[in-house]
Amino acid sequence: MDRITKDKLVSDYKKIFFNKFKTYPDIISIAPGRVNIIGEHTDYNFGLAIPTAINKWIITMISDRNDNQFNIHSVNYDKMISFSFNDLTKSDELWEKYIKSTIYIVNKKYKLNNGFDMLIGGNIPIGFGMSSSAALEVSIVSAILDKYCDKYDQYEILKICNVVEKEILGIQSGILDQYASIFSKNKKFLLIDFNSNTHEYFDSNIKNCSWVLVNSMISRDLVSSDYNIRVLECNEGLDLINKLKNEKTSFNKLSLDDIELVKKNKKLYCRLLHFYYENKRVRSMKKEISNGNKYNVGQLLLESHFSLSKRYEVSCREIDTIISMSKKHPGFYGGRIMGGGFGGCTINLVENNLKKDFISYIKNEFYKKFEYNIKVEEVFFSEGLDVLTDL
Numbered sequence: 475m476d477r478i479t480k481d482k483l484v485s486d487y488k489k490i491f492f493n494k495f496k497t498y499p500d501i502i503s504i505a506p507g508r509v510n511i512i513g514e515h516t517d518y519n520f521g522l523a524i525p526t527a528i529n530k531w532i533i534t535m536i537s538d539r540n541d542n543q544f545n546i547h548s549v550n551y552d553k554m555i556s557f558s559f560n561d562l563t564k565s566d567e568l569w570e571k572y573i574k575s576t577i578y579i580v581n582k583k584y585k586l587n588n589g590f591d592m593l594i595g596g597n598i599p600i601g602f603g604m605s606s607s608a609a610l611e612v613s614i615v616s617a618i619l620d621k622y623c624d625k626y627d628q629y630e631i632l633k634i635c636n637v638v639e640k641e642i643l644g645i646q647s648g649i650l651d652q653y654a655s656i657f658s659k660n661k662k663f664l665l666i667d668f669n670s671n672t673h674e675y676f677d678s679n680i681k682n683c684s685w686v687l688v689n690s691m692i693s694r695d696l697v698s699s700d701y702n703i704r705v706l707e708c709n710e711g712l713d714l715i716n717k718l719k720n721e722k723t724s725f726n727k728l729s730l731d732d733i734e735l736v737k738k739n740k741k742l743y744c745r746l747l748h749f750y751y752e753n754k755r756v757r758s759m760k761k762e763i764s765n766g767n768k769y770n771v772g773q774l775l776l777e778s779h780f781s782l783s784k785r786y787e788v789s790c791r792e793i794d795t796i797i798s799m800s801k802k803h804p805g806f807y808g809g810r811i812m813g814g815g816f817g818g819c820t821i822n823l824v825e826n827n828l829k830k831d832f833i834s835y836i837k838n839e840f841y842k843k844f845e846y847n848i849k850v851e852e853v854f855f856s857e858g859l860d861v862l863t864d865l
């Protein structure tokens with residue numbers, strides 16, 4: 475696994491920054507990717523989730539300019555783009571669009587006085603459900619706000635990122651990824667309530683186990699997936715219930731009796747059932763992780779996977795096969811598809827002394843069936859957003 479440390483990444487990027495811009499950065503913002511233990515497709519309906527940040531990051535470095543020019547160097551694409559305020563809405567490639575849109579939205583609200591030199595790079599795999607784009611937004615927004623705005627809080631970063639996603643990129647997403655990137659604490663699990671936008675931390679008492687990511691290598695991007703359709707279907711289901719009950723209820727107040735009202739529409743019924751039970755699983759998961767009951771944690775993960783695959787229909791053949799294969803391994807307690815879905819990774823709880831064997835078993839079995847190599851690695855948790863100003 476790519477175990478480069480945060481400090482090493484920062485020091486490597488500082489050197490690249492100097493090579494490209496012949497000056498040192500004034501500010502460095504480091505935003506991690508995340509895994510989501512449970513609570514999938516609940517955030518945009520004001521539900522619950524338990525994500526946590528991982529030891530892979532997107533880093534933004536900025537140094538001030540005294541003109542209206544923006545020079546942005548992407549380490550990952552090894553490319554420099556230069557533009558002025560007038561060009562913030564024109565972009566040729568998706569990564570460029572993310573960067574310009576984010577600067578555009580911050581500028582719209584905070585009216586920047588000048589441009590800057592900026593370096594962006596990181597080691598979060600792109601398009602596999604570990605939130606590389608959310609981390610990119612968080613690192614850019616926090617770097618600019620920290621450098622140019624006197625007062626802001628972390629919820630402001632969340633708000634700006636969500637505007638970028640919804641208004642510019644056209645993804646009706648929730649704030650799970652950005653929330654985890656900002657608020658995670660190392661070695662803690664984060665339980666977020668998206669109805670109140672509040673969170674709590676809790677400890678894991680699971681012993682002798684690791685969290686392992688199995689990457690199907692099926693890349694997905696939310697814009698072109700059915701993600702937005704799922705958001706619409708849930709709203710349609712809620713509207714129908716409100717109409718039939720002739721009153722206005724909200725997602726977080728839905729009861730099973732309410733959901734039964736839309737039973738005739740199988741699709742909407744299944745979408746809402748997923749939401750209802752997934753939130754219940756989040757609460758149970760907190761209890762089971764805190765109590766260290768790895769068997770029950772595994773069962774909750776598998777129930778969540780079944781629901782995401784059959785009721786919410788956001789899985790795919792490769793991922794369902796990975797879960798079926800994993801179930802046959804003695805070291806596997808449970809796992810599920812993670813993130814937006816339609817590909818990406820499964821997150822799995824695996825017994826430590828069988829971990830190595832599990833990893834090679836899954837790789838081999840998968841290759842036998844699909845004839846391409848997948849990546850399987852243990853995941854390590856990390857601290858949330860870090861902004862360095864004392865450089």
Ligand code: GLA
Nearest residue numbers: 514515647648649650813814
């Ligand atoms: C993506 C979105 C999140 C969330 C998850 C599904 O990662 O960006 O907001 O909806 O999918 O839980």
